[in-house]
Amino acid sequence: MIEPNVPYDGRYTFVRLRYTQGYRMAWSADYPQMERNFMTILGDLSTLRLHKKVSNVHVLDDPALNHYPVAYLTEPGYWIPTEQEAEALRRWIQKGGFLIVDDFYFDRQWEVFEKAMLSVLPNARIVPMDVSHLIFNSFFHIKTLVGMTHPATPLAKAEYLGIYEDNDPSKRLQVIINYNNDIGDYMEWSGEGWYPVNFSNDAYKFATNYVVYGLTH
Template identity: 55%
Template sequence: MRRWRRWGLALLVLLPALTVAAQGFRGRRRAPGNDPNPNVPYDGRFTFVRMRFEPLGGGWDLKWDHDYPRAETHFMKILEELTTVKPFLEGSNILAFDDPALFKYPVAYVSEPGYWSMNEQELAGLKAYVQKGGFLIFDDFAGTPQFRNFEFRWMQAFPGMTLVKLDRSHPLFDSFYHIESLDMDHPYYGAKAEFWGAFEDNDPAKRLVMIANFNNDIGDYMEWSDEGFLPIALSNEAYKLAVNYVVYAMTH
């Protein structure tokens, strides 16, 4: 694994030179009526799974689809280039928490949890997914009201599972890349990023079951990484974090 770190970082720095075919909508928001691509069949490879939900406030902006599908398309290419993980490159999946197919996939990504809502079936599905070993990545939310909604929804499913602000000492930040600093800014709002997690039995010595990128948006950094729209250094950090999340989840 250390061998991959040495040459992997060099590739990551050269990310803008990688040619990755963009799929579908190329902006931050998909237009109304621009339906997601069909889900792909399970074949044992690591597949990017994005969770869908009914957003608070309604409207055509679905929230959960922000940065889709470019963020996952770019990330799967990076994951293939830099690690021994065998990712599914031909597409990704969009699932709800009450979909039994979710249990086939060890990692799930939730965008905009500041607008997240769930019904009783989805709550039960979320709880079962985590209890069976699933790992969640929450991303793209900022500000106190959005954090409070995220916290409320999490506590609905796990009333006794405390949210903990993580620092660089946690093994997740050394699972593949050695993340030297967690000093990042939100790509648009300038807020300082924070990283929150939750542990099995509230025991930091046990498995971390989720990571929340608060005041951050690594999906956006990955979406625009081939455009030069956002700083290359921060796009690199976003990829390093995302790779670490997957490697941690696959090894714990």
């Protein structure tokens, strides 16, 4: 069940993207508990004015998305945007939107995601990220990108990739991609003892850095 969206009021609102084609419910993985847990942690860590107990879900071509600078897309291995959705998301990114992509882990899922992402940004180059990039130092100082794995398949070593404006690493990072990882799942179940504490802690650190980067760039 999708909860009602909170009206825009200037406070930071966690925004999740809902796709309408492909495996339609994949977009909702970890919803809404992940959002609630993350916003509680982010509210305690930062001075951001934010909504802790509510969050938003928007389709990719919802004009209301333009109120929000950061959005989260999960399970992109099942994401097949329409032309209209791809165009709308392209405009949002080009206007300054920052996209967080999370939770996929094998070759077929990568192929589906890459095709979808290139329909949004046809000229984009998807490149590996280095720990020295500002996004890994925007709030927490993340010392290494080695160690995390996807919770569904611990043999898959996490990779972090990005898309830059004009494919220029000196310009704004427009998309951050968590491949072989699922920070949403780690945050959803962080209080249940299902996963190693260090992985849950790292998931919150990555998510916090992503939001801070997106809000300041």
